[in-house]
Amino acid sequence: MPIRVTPVVPSTITVHLVLPDEEAENITVSFPDYVKNVASSEVYPTWEPAAIEANILAIVSFALNRVYTEFYPSRGYDFDITSTTAYDQKFIRGRNIFENISRAVDETFNDYIRRTDFVEPLAAKFCNGTTSTCDGLSQWGSQDLAQQGYGPMEILRYYYGEDIELVQDAPIRDLGRSYPGTPLRLGSQGENVVVVKTMLNRISQSYPAIPKIWPVTRVYDPQTEEAVRTFQRIFGLAADGVVGKATWYKMVYLYVGITQLAELVSEGQLFQTFSFQYPGLLRQGDRGGDVAVLQYMLALVAEFEPTVSAIRIDGVYGSDTARAVREYQAHVGLPADGIVGPQTWYSIYGEFNGIERDLRRDGINFPQNESIPAAAVWYGTTSRAGQFPGEDLRMGSSDQRGVEMV
Secondary structure: OOOOOOOOEEOEEEEEOOOOOOOOOEEEEEHHHHHHHHHHHHOOOOOOHHHHHHHHHHHHHHHHHHHHOOOOHHHOOOOOEEOOOOOOOOOOOOOOOOHHHHHHHHHHOOOEEEEOOEOOOOOOOEEOOOOOOOOOEEHHHHHHHHHOOOOHHHHHHHHHOOOEEEEOOOOEEOOOOOOOOOOEOOOOEOHHHHHHHHHHHHHOOOOOOOOOOOOOOOEOOHHHHHHHHHHHHHOOOOOOOOEOHHHHHHHHHHHHHHHOOOOOOOOOOEOHHHHOOOOOOEOOOOEOHHHHHHHHHHHHHHHHOOOOOOOOOOOEOOHHHHHHHHHHHHHHOOOOOOOEOHHHHHHHHHHHHHHHHHHHHOOOOOOOOOOOOHHHHHHOOOOOOOOOOOOOOOOOOEOOOOOEOO
8 A cells, every 4th residue: 555655564464264255264373474374385395495485575575565555455354365366375274384485484574576666565476387377477487497597586587577676674563554543634734645645646547537636745735625525426435525444445445456556567656656745945055865856856857858957966955956946947937046845846746757657668777876865765776867878879879788779
């Protein structure tokens, strides 16, 4: 679910022992014990260590995706995952655990894979590859690759694509449900309000009757209330403009469904969706991570807008940054005062985000800029536009990876 910008590993996970709509017991077990049970049910202990580790990472990632997206709670269920491979992963209550698999899980249960630049753990589907096949990992195929010398991540990239990365040592903590616990209404403030606005803005792309909320601030304002009322009317909820539990989870359900966060092929929850909120007025003389984020956005915009000067990302709002801001403001018809208020911030972000999405959709990757300060590290793995290579590019030119221009 989008409220958890950085996914964490739950201390426990609640498993429904049959199909979702069948009456059965729910049992809550520690997350490592759950992974050990599933891995012992899905993987042969005699397999190569690389195959075992690759399968464990897929198991962990799939389970964390179910938790992160609140796949079942958002549908009204009181559990996190089922025990059946028809929907999820095989969990057998009371089964024996293989010793080598147990050791492997102890080392990797808080590691998972995700798409590069995405927040959510990958919905890493898998099948045995013999009696059943799927778009994800083949379990027997992973053993064949391991015997050929493939490492765990090489196996996973073979099946899920090159654009996956390993997240290691994710924090472990007790997780409740994402609903804030008290209704959000006119005058409410905080990150949960940002989450509501973000979900509604994305849902409105599929349901255009829902008005867009701009700017996305931490305040539950009349604009937000009206968007919530419209959402509630469309989906048959009490149209009171208040985000209670039913409205919250209906938003979660639709947001996850529309963005396909619980699918192997996902639109992806991007870090900047939550990290680029307006920080307050910025002007010459300011310093810090918020300035670095501003500079980062402007640097990318400058790659594609020649009237905006290129700037360094150093977290210092100096004369160069002020000049670039004024140039950008003149470019879009805003008062060119060199001060970043909410209108300038969200205008820059809108152009930045559009460029990023176009480039990501076109499959272009850019070199990383190592100068981004620590406050912007949450976006440190994100691709970005490269500088002019220093020579003209023409037919027959190639880059350092040997990709030839045609």
